[in-house]
Amino acid sequence: MMASFYIGKEKQLAEIRKHLEKFSGGSVNLKKRGDGLAVIELNQPEKKNAMSGKMMVDLHDAVEELHNWTEGKGVILKGKDGNFCSGGDLDFVRQISTPEEGFMMSTFMQNTMNKFQRLPMISVALIEGIGGLGGGAELSVACDFRLMTETCKGIGFVHLKMGILPAWGGTNRLVEKIGPTKALEVLSTAKIFTPTECLKLGLADDIVPRSESPIDFALSWLGKRTQFDSKLIRSVKASVTSAKESPRDFETERRTFAPFWGGPINKEALLKNIKHKPEPS
Structure with missing residues (x-):
């Protein structure tokens, strides 16, 4: 049945x-x-x-x-x-x-x-x-x-x-x-x-x-989990949603990534070498 x-x-x-x-x-x-x-x-x-x-x-x-x-x-x-x-x-x-x-x-x-x-x-x-x-x-x-x-x-x-x-x-x-x-x-x-x-x-x-x-x-x-700039948070959530709904959606990933590459927040982080600094305890 x-x-x-x-x-x-x-x-x-x-x-x-x-x-x-x-x-x-x-x-x-x-x-x-x-x-x-x-x-x-x-x-x-x-x-x-x-x-x-x-x-x-x-x-x-x-x-x-x-x-x-x-x-x-x-x-x-x-x-x-x-x-x-x-x-x-x-x-x-x-x-x-x-x-x-x-x-x-x-x-x-x-x-x-x-x-x-x-x-x-x-x-x-x-x-x-x-x-x-x-x-x-x-x-x-x-x-x-x-x-x-x-x-x-x-x-x-x-x-x-x-x-x-x-x-x-x-x-x-x-x-x-x-x-x-x-x-x-x-x-x-x-x-x-x-x-x-x-x-x-x-x-x-x-x-x-x-x-x-x-x-x-x-x-x-x-x-x-929302401590970074709103544009970054909103874009990363949109990217995850797109990847979930359309598996292996690499185009959305690269299109949401590109505007931030070399942008003001990225440049500031590069200047401060943030990635290699220890997390605050």
Whole structure:
């Protein structure tokens, strides 16, 4: 028997947006800082920051705004009040329970998260509290890095428990992060993996110590990876994204490299012989 396959018609994003906007609840807030770092906060704490239709539209708009922020170097995706994201808002989900509406939501969220992943900024998911469950797990793997607090529940692609499959691009991204064999294990068991297990799997990049403020730790962690000029950071992220989407894309690499060769930053580094100086302790 073949896997199920939806054959309905595609709808325009503007039409889907108008439909999703009807389902209120929560918000997604964007804060841009003077140091080139931004924070996207999922804000529906009474539902562990589960995503409503309105929040999906808000997230899309936040990503669009970041695409136009030429000084941006990094972005943290987090949830309000110490929880990351428990997935889709079940009150909203129950109201769009037809395959056609599910396909529309999937189309919209895949588009948003594809744009998010292609931002010329380094992205970090800060996973706390309830962790990233279902759609929350999918949001986490759309980020370049994942930081988890010691006490958070974990990351769980729990979709099969709900009788569904990932719909926001999570399957592709999970395979990309940890390989097909481990991805199949994660998806087919629908298990919630603890922070320690996520580190071993390659789903987490660091654990936030209990003694530290999670957001302060995340900002410092991201700051170390965005310390250079914004043009350099944005170009290196664009190069990595292009290489990932088009393997062995050497043309993009050389075209993004060439403008910096012999440029002001390169010349200054050559004068100071930076490459051969020891790292500050």
